[in-house]
Every structure is written in structure tokens, then in C-alpha cells.
Amino acid sequence: MRPSPPPLLRRTAIALLTALAVAVGATAATESRAAAAGVEDEGVSCPAPALPDAGSLPTVTRLPDPFKRLNGTRITSQADWRCQRNEIKKLAEKFVYGEKPAKPSSVTGTVSASNITVNVSHNGRSASFSAGVELPSGTGPFPAVVVLGGFGADTATIKAAGAAVIKYDPYSVGREGTGRANKQGAFYSVYGSNSTTGLLVAWAWGVSRIIDVLEQSGGSILRGDATGVTGCSRFGKGTFVTGAFDQRIALTMPIESGTAGAPIFRGVPGEGAQSLSSAYGEQPWLGDAFGSFTGSPARLPVDTHETVAMIAPRGLFIMDNPHIANLGPRSASVAALAGAEVYKALGAGGNITYWSDVQDGNHCANRAEWREPLRQNIQKFLLKTGNAAGVMRISSRAAGNLAEWRDWTTPGLDGSTSPTPSASSSSPPTGSCSTTYTAGQQWADRFNLTVNVSGGSNWVVTVTARSPQYFQNSWNAATTLSSNNTVLTARPNGSGNSFGFTVMHNGNWTWPAISCLIA
Template sequence: MKTRQYLCSKRGRWLRQFVTALSCSLAASAMAQSNNTFELRMQGVTGDEAVSLTVGGNTVQNWTPSTSMQAFTTNSTLSGEVRVAFTNDSGDRDVRVDYLSINGNILQAEDQQDNTGAWDGSCGEGSYSEMLHCNGSIGFGSVSGGGNPTPTPTTVPTPTPTATPTPAPTATPTPAPTASPTPTPTAEPTPVPGNLVDNGGAENGLNNWDGHYNNIELSQSRVRSGSYSVLAPNRTSNYHGILYELPALSSGQTYAFSIWVRLVDGEGSNSVKLTVRNNNGSNEYFNLPSANANDNSWMELTGEYTHQSGGTTVVYIESDDSNLAFYVDDLVVTVAGGSQPTPTPTPTPTPTPTPTGQPTPTPTGQPTPTPIPGGYEPIGEENTGANCFVPDTGSYSNLQTINELPNPFTSMDGSTLSSAFDWTCRRAEIKAMHERWIYGEKPEFNGSVSGSVSNSSINVSVNDNGQSISFNASIDLPSGNGPFPIMIGVGGSSLNNNALKDKGVAVVNFSNSEMGAHNGSGSRGQGKFYDIYGSNHSAGSTVAWAWGVSRMIDVLQQTSGHNLDASRIGVTGCSRNGKGAIVVGAFDERISLTIPQESGSGGVAAWRVSDAMKDAGANVQTASQIVGENPWMSANLDQFANNGTVTKLPVDNHELLGMVAPRGLLVIENTGQEWLGNESTYTASVAAHEVWKALGIGDRMGVSQVGGHSHCQFPSSQQQYVDAFVEKFLLGNSSANTTIESTDGSFSVDRNRWIPWNTPILQ
């Protein structure tokens, strides 16, 4: 027996306003049309469903949809009521209708009151549903011969509004200071003539020292000379380590490097390596010789490096053992060929080992590989800004109006970013504000995940908050031997999946609807995410999807012996799933490449720009319309949408895109779909691009808008851009040309209005 799992949902006042506005908009252009063009996007459950498009009671076209979402087109000069009919219901047959486009005007199926094939206890009793469970049809209004549709007027009851309280902001505690303050040195190490490094022994604290996506500490436990050394205590990836930013070097000059390394007590012996990075636009890495270090003596690492033109230079000390803890001391950089002997300091007595209190992390089953040359760096953490202090996000009444797109480089305290190292915590602020006001909170995960990976599926089991869920995702592997990079399709991928597989990329299909339902506004709080965190959780369904993808990545990282490369992950999705793709990519930094496709409002589009387009007469979806369509966003967005105050939002979606930096982002849009807000998505993309430019990595973000094709019908002209981004960020080809910022739309970005702020140079 067929499971009747999709129930109807109701619309309120916003739908009547939408229908009225749409009727006026369409009527204005009806006389200019000579033929009606229909595009129906749908999918079946079994693949043998029979669907027909009728106009005025006459059949225009019959189709048999496949089991994946697909667009079908036809033309007609007939007049009358337009209906999409399902005619051979039996067994497990069902049809899911995404939308019907009439002359380019997209009408979402779940926005139509007249659905005689929906199910609400019995056949023909449903409405406002994208599902046809029974023999029946969905009405999409009427068209005149050679004209635009006139939606059938309906009386839609206004439901009693449910009070949505503004939740109290989650208190973000100020991170506790490290236990190692910067003490006054007790002894000065012997200076080295010609040393270009002024704090190589950390005697001035951690000035110029930093962790490479991990925390470091000033230590007195093991010291080679002077009073201090630098400790990397809690590494969890092989690229975690200690870095030192060098002063300006001369182009063409060769430099000699020396640094002393010792492992933390109990580590035994292991290999440690020295790497130099030249950030001259291509972010090249130069591996100097490695050496075996141990936990009972200091070992010197040495090597030479010839500086390339321009850019800043950073030296890294790392280990291929993801969990190895070590100290470094006495970094010396001199011009090669000079007399620069390594000093022999007065030996420091080895004290009785003192427990550090830092347990060795449990190794993952699949460690992250060495960064690919050419600027690609996998990030092993879901959220690198988890320990950043984020001020209180405030209350709606205290928010100030910002007419332009908010400045991504101005922190919540009003200060301007001055260093690339500031971006992690600025990103944490942007994330917190998007969670508070637009999308809802993605819970910090403190539960347990287990699962398995085969050649055909990823199986995930999650326990958290006293609840348990399980889900799986299907895998479409390329031919050959893995491990293969991964492209996750949120609700499936609408890219050229055969082209992806030809490049050796596996396609993973993530079933987002079971994680967070989006079957109309009445489905808020439904799905497996809410089974764990409760139906009243603030997260919109896109955040629920992001959480589900993150738990799937957990399983990929924790398991071994499979054909998937957990350190090379991309994500994509189109239309509503494109909204999900950008949220997934923005909220999990383990994802190397994000490709949202035709995502529109709630995705790439900027709320402020879409409102301005609507005010100028464009047929574009805005916040006021989308909040009633589906629970993709948090209910907290309603107060901005329903009061016409999106200019009070402290962030906009160009900053959601910016959260992907410094990773790869390719925005794909379609200028043939006005409803998506082409000018808005392009403006947001151009504004977001400034973040990558500020970080000196402008080629890691691109945007391409191409029209002349159906919604989510990926055009061959954009394949070259997808290929280039896949080559660079999933396959490690540093020479791939990912410089793209183009549109075939008849508009340009009004920078004076939307992007009046300056872009800093962050190094």
C-alpha cells in the first residue's frame, strides 16, 4: 500500500497579495505574446507515471517523468484553464511537481490552492501541495490564446497568526585565556649574526607566531635556549602546526632556514617537516627537508629556499602524524652562503616531566592529506571560529537601518579588519548574525556519529540530545581506482554528472527532504533534524540540511577503506536545493568547493537588492514572499519580511557567500529566470568577491550568469567554469583558470549604492 506522507498546507494573506500582484504583472504583458511556452519541472517515484498538460480541457502534451527532477517544455496557442494532470495512479506511483513556468513566469506547485490529486486523509482533499498522490491535477490559472496566465481567483482563508517569540540571544562566553601568559624572559639566547627573525625564540611572547588552523601556546616545559619555546599541543590534522610570518624577503635571493624541534613527552620519535609558503597570488608551497624528532632531545631542521617575486612569506612546522604534539625554538633565517653558524647555547637542564593536561586526540580513520600546491588548503574543522568571542546579537528593536549592503570588513565592535588572521573571528560574527536573524542556529554538535561507507551508499547514525536518527545517501562512483573526490548534491545534482565522473569525481546524492521538510509553510519543524532538536528549534530547513551533510562528512572522515576522499568535498544544488547548497558550504569549512545553481531568494540573492528590484517593477521573489512559501529560513526572518524592514538586517547574503572564503565558490545563475532576481544575485556575488580579493585570493571565487535555457537545465556554456573549479579545488590542478565574473544580463552593479565601502588588503 502506498504511504501517504505529504499533507496539505495552508497559505494566508501573503498568497492573495502575491496572486493579485502576479495577475497585474502578467496582464500587462499578455498582448505582446504570440504563443504560450510552458516548462514543467517534475519527477516520478517509479518512473512510469503518466502526466499531461491541458489547456482549456484539451491535452497539449503527455510525458513520462523519470525518477530524478527534470524539466519538460512545450508550446500552445490554446486558451483556457491550465492544469497538470496525473492519470495512471497505481501502487507506488506518485508525481512531485516543482513548478510550471508559463512564458518565463514560474508558478510553484505548492502555491496553488487547486490540487485534486493531493492527499489529506483521502484523495482529492489536499491543496497547496507539490505532490500528486492520486489521479488528479493541479490548476495553474488560465491563459488566453497567445497570452500570459491569469491565475484563477480563489478565496484563501487567513489563518490565525501564530505568535513567534523572538528567542533570547544565545550567550557566547568569552573564551578563557590560555594558562600561559606572556612572562618576562629570564635569560636571553645567544643572538645569531644576520638573523632576519626578531622573535625566533619566542622571548617576546607569541609575536609573529601563530597556529595553522589550530591553537598554540607559549611554553616553559621544554626550552632549548632562553626561557620559552612554542608548543603545538592539540593538532588534529596533518596541516595543523606552528607558523611564523617572516619579514620582507628579496626577490631572487636564497635563504637558509634553521629551527629546533622536540616532541612532547611520551610521543617517542616521529617525522617533522619544514615548509615555506610564498603568498604572491598563487600561494606556492616549498617543502624543505624533514627530519625525525624525539621526546628526549632537540633536533635541528634545516633547508634553503629561493624567494619568488612579491608577496608575504610564512614558514610552517608540521607533521604528517595528525595528532603529534611538539615544541619549536630558535628559528633562524639568514642569507644563504654567509657565515651563519648555528649557536650552541648553554644546555638547559631537562626538568622532570610535568603532565600537560592535554590528552592525545583519538586519530581519525582517514587523515587529511598534505595541502595541494597552488593555493588549495583543506580545512579539517567544521567551524574554525568556534572559540571566537562574538558579541550579543541584540534585539530587533535596537537594530539600525543599513541601506547599502553591510560592510563585511567592519566587525561588530566597529573596528576594521587589518589582517588575514582577523577573518576567522569576523566570519564567526557573520555566521552568528545569519543564524540569529535569517537561517536559525546550526547546533554545535556534541553527540556521537557512527556509520559505514560502501561503493553505493553512506550510512549514518547520530545520537545527540537523548535522541537517535539514521539516514543514508547514495553514491555514483566514477570508473577507475579511488579514493575519489566527492560532489554532494543537495536533493541531487543538476550539474553534468557524467562530466564530473569523467574527471574522477564521485557524485553523492543527499536526500535533504527527510532531514528537514519543505512541503509548504505548514511543514516547519518536521524531519529527522527536528526529531533530535525539537520541532520548535530555530533552524530553517536549509540549516537542518547543512547539519545532516556535516554528520555525513563526520562518517566519511571517521571511516577508512572506502573509495571516497573525505578531504576533497564539493557541494551543489539547484533552485531550492541551491539555497541549501550555499548554506551547507558556508556553514561547514571542511567543504572545499561550493557551487550553488540558480538559488534565487534565500540563496545567493541579496535581500536589500531584491526589494529594490521589486520596487522598480521587477517580478522577483523577495523576503516578504518567501517566508510564506516554505520553512527554508528561520521564523525570525518574518519580522523583517512582514514589516518591510530588510534594511534593518545587520547582514545580507553577500556575507553568507563570504563565509565560504578562503575556500572555493562558483555561483551559477540563469538570466532567463526573472523570478530568481538576476541583478540581485549578481550584485551579491560581486560584493562577496571582495572578501576573496581582500585575502589576496580573488581567483577562488567566481560567478557566471547565462540565460537562454530552462530553470536548472545546466547549459554547456557553463561547463568550462565548473571544470576549472573542480580541477583546482577537488583535483589539485593549480594552473586551472578560475578567474570568472560575468553576466549576459542587461544590467551592471551599482557600486555607489550597494558597495560604497573600501576593500582592505588583508595579509
């Protein structure tokens, strides 16, 4: 028989093994949280925030600071974002959309190659609904994109990219054409026809229940861990809210969502878009509480740039139409630009795309300009086979100016980003430096360039694309882009005195103009 180790050695070994197990567990927990797999709302464990009363809200004409807590302090790390997002969610529920209930006590259903059934029971009430399925060619299991409403979405491109289409009728869960005190559909069968929750959250709840069934199905046909959502017009509004309120959704793709969708509430009155009172009164899309703000959106403690932020750092592809002012595309571009600041702070700036640079002005048309970014987003976020960076392709016809709407800066969280100085606090360049270009890879539609900077370390390089060029992405520098992606400003981020970028040339192979100054 082997002798037992001495007590001190035995205690030391046990301590080492325990420490190793804790370290491994912490790593696994971190990786699990980063993936957020199977988590509808990871903020449920955060302390309940003390929400303000509607009567005490001040008038704030600029967009609320998405990095500021309700107690007035600002978050300082990426780890803080989980509970900060939860505060934003609670504000959005109370004042804008209405509450999205947690998963019901019982959700069951079936998944086949052509159909999904959902059965829900909660507190003695029950409801059922179903959705159709269209599979792509090939062998599953497949990721899937839930298409709200059945029009406006490019289902052919979705399936060609390798994802299934789930045909979801939101009206089965929350019907239009009803009064606010007599709402109808599966959601209201469970939570009451006089629920103060609006249709957009009810539709989002229905998608969440579909995902519940996918997760329970075993994944032999459709994967439960790779779901996207899309829809156009009123269903673009629903898509936007759905992606914000369920963190299991890997890719959110609203199309021409209009007022009550992506456009900032504060910007809608000055743009000639559908008025807030019209959108609130047309259908019970928004929560009942929003009725107090239709004439005073500056009193809202949240705005839609924070709905964008709730989706971060997951995939977001906003498709918009600059030809119809009623859709509020200028205000939507501001929401995307402001929300993108949260993406950048979380180290996920490449996960958001806003694209309104399109020629066809018809509402909810399938547009050629969106097909390639649609395919790239599906590859990146659902199939995990691509890494294309997101872009801001904002049409000059409806380009918002974020500087007019914010008085807050973007913090560096966990050292992943550099703080973005405000116009009043930035130091003007005082000296000169020099740059040289080095050509990189070239493709049919784009090319890469590397900039080498000499003459100092605290440089500011401005690169201006030559029409009709625009910048797609950049690396090894802290960069900002103009609203139309044609002017790139770069500063050192600790990676040295060289940085690179990709130019979408649109037929103009001339290298962009460049200047360099020392701050």
C-alpha cells in the same frame, strides 16, 4: 661514560631546542589553519560577540561592511578574518537562517561504493538517513560532490572530471510542506519540531554529518578531505548555505538559487524577484526570525554578500540564470561582486566565479557554458590538479552595480591587496604615460598579453576588450574589472611597471584598446 655538559651549556641547548619546537609547531599550526582540514567551524574559539537586539537595528539601505566588527572597528589583517567570520555567522544565524548546532555527541555510519548511512544521537534523541553514491571511472579514493535534490546538477561532467557523486535527499533531514511549529525530518527529530532553525541550515547540517562519516571511514572509497556541494533552485539555496556553514567543504556550487539563496535581500524588492515574504511563506527555508524583516530588509545587520564571504577563501562557483527575473540574478551578481571583495582581501580573488552569461533560459538546465568552469573548479579545489582563476561572467541582461550598494572600501589585509578607493576619495589622473604590448601564450580560446608602462610610476592603465572579448584574469598589478569583465583598470602594486592579463577572445583576436594616465 660521556661527561655531562656544563649547566649553562645544557640550559642553552634546551632553550634552543624548545624555541625550535615552538617555531615548528607554529608553522604547522599556520599550515593547518590555512588548509582548514577537518574543521567544520574554526571560529568556535573566538569570543562570543554581543549581538544586537532586533528592536534596536537601524535602517541601512546599502550593504553592511563585511570588514567592520560589531564594536565599530574594522579588521586590519587576514588573521582577523577568523573571528570576523564568526561574528557574521552569529548574525546570520540569529536574524536569517537559524542556529546550526555543533556536531552531535555521536555520529556513526558506513560508506560503500553505492551508499552512505548516517546515524546521529544527541541528548537522548537519535535519527538516521542515507545517501546514494555514484563513482567515476578509475581507481579511488575519490573526492566527492554532494548533490542536493537530484536535479539541475551536471553529474556527468562531475564524474568525468574525476569526482564521485553523493545523491543526498535533503527532505530526509528537513521536509517541506510542514508548518514552522511542526518541522519534520532527521534534524528536527534531534533538535525538536518547533526548532526556529530553517530548512536550509537543517539541510546543511545533514551534509556536515555525511562529511563526518566520510572522515571516519578511512578514505578507502571516498576522501573525507575533498568534498564539494551543488544543487539547483531550492537546493541551490541549500547549497549556498551549506558551503557557508561548513569550512570542510572545499567547493560550493549553487545553481539558480533565487530569493533566500544568493541574491542580496536588499535588492530583491526592486528587481521583480520572488518577494521576501513569498519566499519566507512558501516553505520554512529561512529561520523563523527572518519573518520580522520580509518588509524591511534594510534593517538586517547582514546580507547575502556576507554569506559569500563566509565561504571565502574556499572555492565558490555561482551559476545563475539572467533570463528569469523571479530568480533575482541582478541581486545575485551584486552579492558575488561584494563578496569577491573579501576574497580579494584574503588574497584569494581567483577562488570565486560567478557565471550568468548563458543562452539557455530554462530553469535548472545543464548548460554548455558551465561545463568547462565546472571541470576547472573540480580540478582546482577537489583534485588539486588545476589552477584556473575564477571569473565574473555577468550577463548584460542582469548585471548589478556594486557601486550603488556599498559605501565601504576594501582594506589591504597583511599587504595582500591594495585598498580600493571609493568614488569620492579617488584622485583623478593628471598626466599621461605610454604603454606597449608584448604577446604571450596563445590557445584556441584565449591569449595572454603583457603591458609595459613608461613615463611614470603612479600610473592608471585602462584596458577595454573588443566585443565579444572579456578578461579572464590578471597578474602583477592591482586590478579591478567592470561588472561584465570587459574593462580592466590596473594600478601598480609594487611588482614594477609591467603587468599581464588573459583575454578570452571568442573569435576576435584583435588586441584590446588601452590608455594610460598618471595619477
